[in-house]
Amino acid sequence: MVKRKLFLRTKSTILKDRRESLESISFIRFLGVKLSIYSSSSCCNSNLTTSERKMMGLIRQALIVVVTIATAIHSQIQIAEAVDIGVCYGMRGDNLPPATDVINLYKKYGIEKTRLFDPNPAALNALRGSGIKVILGIGDEELPNLAASADAVMTWFSTNVDPYLNDVLFSVIAVGNEVIPGVYAQNVLPVMQSLQSILDAKGLGSTIRVSTVVPLGTLGSSYPPSSGTFTPEASSTLRDVLTFLSQHGSPLLINIYPYFAYALDPVKVQLDYAQFTATEAVVTDGSLSYYNLFDAMVDAFFSAMEKEGVSDVNVVVSESGWPSAGNGDFTTPQLAATYNRNFMNHVTSNKGTPKRPNAQIEGFIFATFNENQKPAGVEQNFGLFFPNMEPVYPVFS
Numbered sequence: 001m002v003k004r005k006l007f008l009r010t011k012s013t014i015l016k017d018r019r020e021s022l023e024s025i026s027f028i029r030f031l032g033v034k035l036s037i038y039s040s041s042s043c044c045n046s047n048l049t050t051s052e053r054k055m056m057g058l059i060r061q062a063l064i065v066v067v068t069i070a071t072a073i074h075s076q077i078q079i080a081e082a083v084d085i086g087v088c089y090g091m092r093g094d095n096l097p098p099a100t101d102v103i104n105l106y107k108k109y110g111i112e113k114t115r116l117f118d119p120n121p122a123a124l125n126a127l128r129g130s131g132i133k134v135i136l137g138i139g140d141e142e143l144p145n146l147a148a149s150a151d152a153v154m155t156w157f158s159t160n161v162d163p164y165l166n167d168v169l170f171s172v173i174a175v176g177n178e179v180i181p182g183v184y185a186q187n188v189l190p191v192m193q194s195l196q197s198i199l200d201a202k203g204l205g206s207t208i209r210v211s212t213v214v215p216l217g218t219l220g221s222s223y224p225p226s227s228g229t230f231t232p233e234a235s236s237t238l239r240d241v242l243t244f245l246s247q248h249g250s251p252l253l254i255n256i257y258p259y260f261a262y263a264l265d266p267v268k269v270q271l272d273y274a275q276f277t278a279t280e281a282v283v284t285d286g287s288l289s290y291y292n293l294f295d296a297m298v299d300a301f302f303s304a305m306e307k308e309g310v311s312d313v314n315v316v317v318s319e320s321g322w323p324s325a326g327n328g329d330f331t332t333p334q335l336a337a338t339y340n341r342n343f344m345n346h347v348t349s350n351k352g353t354p355k356r357p358n359a360q361i362e363g364f365i366f367a368t369f370n371e372n373q374k375p376a377g378v379e380q381n382f383g384l385f386f387p388n389m390e391p392v393y394p395v396f397s
Contacts, residue, residue, distance in 0.1 A: 086113030
């Protein structure tokens with residue numbers, strides 16, 4: 001695999017890049033003017049000799065080539081600087097690069113959003129001034145202590161958020177990861193309420209949202225999507241959580257993996273349906289047609305929330321991905337690349353879902369790296385990059 005140079009972009013180099021981008025535009029315009037002048041001269045100047053006309057023709061052809069190349073380079077620079085997709089930054093590996101290198105990797109590929117599963121000081125410091133939006137998680141094991149004391153939540157906030165507020169773009173604080181239903185479920189809402197009070201007091205209540213992350217397993221029924229309902233165990237907690245989210249305009253964070261549905265039952269779940277590649281509707285639910293399993297899963301959540309009396313809460317897909325190894329032919333770099341490219345294109349199209357076509361749904365690819373301290377098998381192979389920061393397969397331009 002050919003190694004790519006990693007471009008380190010400090011604040012000064014970002015400004016330099018912007019200046020160079022503007023200069024490239026000026027240069028392209030300059031070439032265009034010259035091309036126009038030479039074209040006019042070669043066509044309209046009857047005093048030119050035959051050899052001069054030939055020379056003009058060669059110059060014109062050369063300018064066309066240069067303008068084409070310069071325009072293509074500038075276009076590539078623009079694409080690399082804006083990818084409206086998030087990437088989860090997991091750290092369960094003993095061979096992962098320093099956080100500063102990871103954030104520079106995000107900048108290199110134009111990744112503008114990330115999700116931290118807990119407050120890692122090195123990562124938060126590396127994110128300072130980066131302009132990258134952050135979903136910041138609270139570790140599951142911390143929830144009982146935080147739920148028992150508003151002062152404990154204030155201490156957590158003062159330690160893990162306050163020092164970075166001026167330099168890091170926090171978008172959401174996620175209270176627990178897939179803890180509903182479960183032993184920590186009852187702790188979620190009290191912590192959310194305490195955090196919201198802190199944010200409101202600081203005038204940040206509408207800037208930084210408070211939410212929690214739930215898995216597909218919270219759904220007792222998901223097929224067809226309109227039948228989506230939460231399990232009784234999940235519903236007993238989620239009903240009040242959803243009311244809270246509705247009151248504060250916050251989204252529900254959901255983890256969705258069509259891969260697992262396909263791997264569990266490849267006979268009933270078609271590969272093209274799981275990978276966004278079906279050309280015809282696979283599932284018809286009333287008047288709605290579904291071409292991919294992702295939309296069906298998201299709409300099952302919308303249906304389940306409606307059955308809890310909440311219809312105005314949007315979702316953020318806080319995890320989705322496809323492993324590149326670990327389960328035979330179900331997990332190849334080609335399949336992983338196809339899914340993640342199509343997932344990225346789907347969520348950035350802003351087309352919503354069949355049930356909510358106007359919903360703008362954010363998405364986060366799981367995960368940045370292959371993490372060797374996770375359970376063996378597919379769990380170690382969800383990464384977009386190897387620990388040496390080389391792509392496992394190409395996804396970004």
